[in-house]
Each structure stands twice: as structure tokens, then as C-alpha cells.
Amino acid sequence: MNEITYSKVGIDINKHKEIVSKIWKLIVSTWKKSEFCKPIDVKGHYAGIIDVGLKNSYLAMHVDGVGTKMIIARLMNDFRTVGLDCVGMCANDLICVGARPIAMIDYIGGRELNSKVVQDIISGLVKGCEIAEMALVGGETATMPDVLNEYDLVGMVVGVVDRSKIITGEKMKVGDVVIGLESSGLHSNGYTLARKVLFSKYKVHDFVEELGKTMGEELLIPTKIYVKPVLEIIKNCEVHGLANITGGAFSKLMRVGERAGVGFLLDTMPELPKIFKLIQEKGNISDRELYRTFNCGIGFCVVVPEDETKKVVNISERYGIRAKRIGKVVKEKDVKIKTSTGVISILI
Incomplete structure (x- = not known):
């Protein structure tokens, strides 16, 4: 089976960027x-x-x-x-x-x-x-x-x-850590590709054993709202960068990375949640395509000095949102992710 990609189902991220630039x-x-x-x-x-x-x-x-x-x-x-x-x-x-x-x-x-x-x-x-x-x-x-x-x-x-507390990413330094806050599911991105893959195998009301619910129920899980924990993190921690993982997935980190002239190595990502495993398996989707299209279990990223890690995790978890260190800021201007098959670059 040939790999299904976001561009093949009509969503060309490069074209979007080109339009914005123009x-x-x-x-x-x-x-x-x-x-x-x-x-x-x-x-x-x-x-x-x-x-x-x-x-x-x-x-x-x-x-x-x-x-x-x-x-x-x-x-x-x-x-x-x-x-x-x-x-x-x-x-x-x-x-x-x-x-x-x-x-x-x-x-x-x-x-x-x-x-x-x-x-x-x-x-x-x-x-x-x-x-x-x-x-x-x-x-x-x-x-x-x-x-x-x-x-x-x-x-x-x-x-x-x-006025004095705008967070742009300019303060990020090599060695800062990336804390990932868990997502609730697909949130609201990647649905064109997800539907193409999943609805070729399932109907919306089909009960999916791996998920423990119908396909439609899984796909309607609402986007997690991170406002309260993130505002508390900003108030109590030294925050250098913030990234909402939506369209373009982890390539979004460069929205803040470019301002500091740095990149990211995500070397301790969590295990893929079941819905993303299912999409990858049924669509024959590469790791690179998966991590540049879907949030893969991490809906929001907080970039802080390493010694702030525990404080950020504790604040997030007080709001019922699991969080963990998923990577670090590096010199190379790229976003690389360590997977079970090696380290991949996901920049488009």
C-alpha cells in the first residue's frame, strides 16, 4: 500500500506558507x-x-x-x-x-x-x-x-x-528543555488525512476494539484547553517559549525557534496513543508524516531552563494534565524527533 500523506489528500502546508509570505x-x-x-x-x-x-x-x-x-x-x-x-x-x-x-x-x-x-x-x-x-x-x-x-x-x-512580558521565543537558549503537555486526542487538526485513512476501514458508528469506543466518539473528543495551567506556569516559572501543537504539528516549534535562531531535538517523546497508532498502521504513514501532521499525544509545549522542569510538570498535573520533558533546544535550526527507527527531521 502506498503511503498516504497530507498533501495527497489536498492539504499542502508548503502552499499555505507561500501564500502567507506573499x-x-x-x-x-x-x-x-x-x-x-x-x-x-x-x-x-x-x-x-x-x-x-x-x-x-x-x-x-x-x-x-x-x-x-x-x-x-x-x-x-x-x-x-x-x-x-x-x-x-x-x-x-x-x-x-x-x-x-x-x-x-x-x-x-x-x-x-x-x-x-x-x-x-x-x-x-x-x-x-x-x-x-x-x-x-x-x-x-x-x-x-x-x-x-x-x-x-x-x-x-x-x-x-x-508590555514587558510578551513571550516570543527570543530568550530560548541551547540546553533549554521542552516540556510536553498531553493532548486529549487529535484535537482539531489532521482530520482530512485521518478521515481518508480511517473511513476507508471503519464507519463512524463502528466500535473499535483498540480504542474502546466507536470511531466517531474517538474523533469527537474535544480539544484540551490549556489556558489555566499555562498562565500559572507563566506566572511562576521562567518561560522562554510556548507552542500550541496544531496544524503542521511539531514543525510549529520553529515559530518560536526561528526568533532565537535555534532548533529542537525531541528525544523522549511519549508512546503513541492508540488513535495515532491506528492512523499510522491503516494509512501506511511514515513517522515523518505522522509527526508533522498530528500532535501524537502532545498538545502544547513549554520551553524553560532545565531547572524549571519539575515546577512546570507539577503545575500542569495539578490541573489534571500529564506533562513530561520531551526534548531540548539545540543549535541546529531544525526539528528532529527520535523514534523507534531512528532520528528524523520533520521540517517541511
Whole structure:
């Protein structure tokens, strides 16, 4: 069986990066248009940051969505948890610059809007906002039968970050350690590839012995929201870098690595959770493709000096999130992962 890759199922990460690179000049051209808003240049980071004249703080903003996980919700006729995913996708990125989320708005689009579906989605958003301790302050709904065949869910989160405490990754040093916080499953990334592989072998309601649940139940497990433990880690530890492991998986570490001119060796990754083993086995997916597409059991990374390791792990575990040292910062500008078959580079 030929290997299935993300690009073969229509998701070309290189093309995405190329597009962002081309539009950046257009984005920057707007920066002098407002006398009340001065953007801070953190190109390529997890959130946009602006100076709106607050005495001690900047505003941080991030927008994201749930993607094709919404297809699973429709197949299962269960939209109760996708709101949690939306909050997780937005808030987990926002905290990567050291910001505290304060408010969120949402967008729900669909071929048609069913009242119960919308209510279930909003209920999930409310639960997620409660976990992240922020307010849901409004949103938008759109019915577009000529455009959408599935529901689409997007959120935008605003937060505040102390002017002197923005975390960009610039302080990272060779020898710093990478602490990985466990994920709850696929979170909300890699679903196009996961569906291609898994639905060629299973139906959404099939009970999968290895997982102990139906395939649909596994794929709907909501994204873990890391806001509380990470903000406490920032408050109590010397944090040099933060990375939410989403689209692009562990290649995302270079968002912060590039700012310090360093790379990463992940040499003590945890054993692959069962769902990722299943995807790799059924799709004949290489280690390289797996670790640059899926979180593989680690949903968030914290980079700190080695002597802060125990403190970070203890804080995370107080919130019921297992954490462990998974690697270190190295001189070579790459992301390498030690697997059972050797050390691989996963940069795209």
C-alpha cells in the first residue's frame, strides 16, 4: 500500500506558507492607517499584538476554526463539543504570546441553520469560555446553501499581555528543555488525512476494539484547553517559549525557534496513543508524516531552563494534565524527533 500523506489528500502546508509570505506586505501596508492602533511586529507568531494606548498592556488577537472536524459532528449528529474545540483552537494559540484571553466572538455558517445544532454549538462555546475564564460577547450566523455543504465554526479571541512580558521565543537558549503537555486526542487538526485513512476501514458508528469506543466518539473528543495551567506556569516559572501543537504539528516549534535562531531535538517523546497508532498502521504513514501532521499525544509545549522542569510538570498535573520533558533546544535550526527507527527531521 502506498503511503498516504497530507498533501495527497489536498492539504499542502508548503502552499499555505507561500501564500502567507506573499500577502504579508499587503497586511503590513495597513499598519499606519489608524492613529489609535499600533501593531507590534511578531510576524509568524501565534497571535497578533497591538498597542491601543493601554498603560501597561497590549491587546492580543487570534482567529481560528474547527475545520473538518465539523464533518464528524454532522455524521454523529452531535455538535455539543465542537464549541469547546473552537475555544481551544483560539485560546491555546493566544496564550503562546503570554496573553490572557478576555473575550471571544464566534461565526457559525452552514447550508441551513438548525436551531438545536446552533444551540448545541453555543453551549459548547459557553463551556469552553468558562474553562478559559473569558466572556463570549457576541457572534454571527450565516446561511449559505450555495457555498457551504457542512457547518463551519470559527472564533476570534482577544486577550491582554503585559508590555514587558510578551513571550516570543527570543530568550530560548541551547540546553533549554521542552516540556510536553498531553493532548486529549487529535484535537482539531489532521482530520482530512485521518478521515481518508480511517473511513476507508471503519464507519463512524463502528466500535473499535483498540480504542474502546466507536470511531466517531474517538474523533469527537474535544480539544484540551490549556489556558489555566499555562498562565500559572507563566506566572511562576521562567518561560522562554510556548507552542500550541496544531496544524503542521511539531514543525510549529520553529515559530518560536526561528526568533532565537535555534532548533529542537525531541528525544523522549511519549508512546503513541492508540488513535495515532491506528492512523499510522491503516494509512501506511511514515513517522515523518505522522509527526508533522498530528500532535501524537502532545498538545502544547513549554520551553524553560532545565531547572524549571519539575515546577512546570507539577503545575500542569495539578490541573489534571500529564506533562513530561520531551526534548531540548539545540543549535541546529531544525526539528528532529527520535523514534523507534531512528532520528528524523520533520521540517517541511
